Amino acid sequence: MGKLSLITKGIIKENPTFVLVLGMCPTLGTTTSAINGMGMGLATTFVLILSNMVISAIAPLIPSKVKIPSYIVVIAALVTVLQFLMQAYVPALYATLGLFIPLIVVNCIVLGRAEAFACKNSVVDSALDGIGIGLGFTCSLTVIGFVRELLGGLSVFGTKLVEGDGMLAFVLAPGAFLVLGYLMVLFNKAKK
């Protein structure tokens, strides 16, 4: 497998949101606007790349029965580091995403990639896999956020297009499920 395909497969063939259907909690919770979705996606990407690299490096040393606890400690430590760094250097972004950063620890994508890919592959391949899956996740979240923001708030990336209120349901939880469902159908139709 070429190095490039490691990245592209995460965006299309194994898109974490629309194909693998992993990490639904942040997908539904954070995509109320395109910019929130994108921020969450990028934060997850950061953790995913680092956790994949660390885990692929230490995997041969970990006895199989304590694999999961060790991976969780690694991921939780990385997320907390990210939280400190964001709080210190990008407080504005932290203010919007702060609530969802700790959720990355329990994001199935991160642990899923650690189990399914990182522990069996080299550090470089794992990093590329992290970039691919992370970008796929970021794109999906941005698109879902974009659609919800457009329909629910009549705005694009925070800029109001038309005055007035859109279909409020799309900003609330039911809208998240609707948009996710329709986009999943469209994505899988287009992929074939």
Place this chain on the structure above:
Amino acid sequence: MAKESTFLNMSVTLFAVCLIASAILGGVYAVTKEPIAAAQLAKINGAIGGVVPEFDNAPSDEKFDVEVNGKKSVIYPAKKGGEIVGYAVEASTSNGFGGNITLMVGFNPDGSIVKTSVISHAETPGLGAKITDSESHFVTQFEGKNPADPNFKMIVKKDGGDVDAITASTITSRAFCDAVNNAYLAFCEANKNNVQVEETTPAEEAAEVETTNASEEAQK
């Protein structure tokens, strides 16, 4: 592939992983502690600057806590040439749609509201999150109003007050009023204790009556 698990190597591995993780966390915490404190201070100072009249002291160095009805608020006195020109009050409420809302409310010495600013909230984007839009009618309608004024009842119109709620965000609007009210109660409490304020305007008398009521309620 992974090694065979024995009791010894499992304990050793988990111990090592946790030890390294905590060492790294401790290190990052130590490095980021000061920038985090500085960022928070900058945010507070920015909020103070936006809600009170011009001042030349450092309100965050003279802050003090006030507790009314079991709710803690922080008061930042703004002074110019030693005279108090206003108070910025950081107050919060837990009645928001998405949890806590923390506001910075600026008061003139007579108790009227200068401006308000949202420090943190978790309201729904596109709905309740409109409270952060400082130009919107909802936010500007508080400016210049005195909560002690009988012609301005600080509850949303739906509940019989004088505040226009944000469309489809009545819970958030109620919580916002609640937080402003908490700030006002804290302001009254602080003003009562503050010896520097000697002249009592009618508004302050009214304010003091309200504080006494509040403290009586607290005693009950």
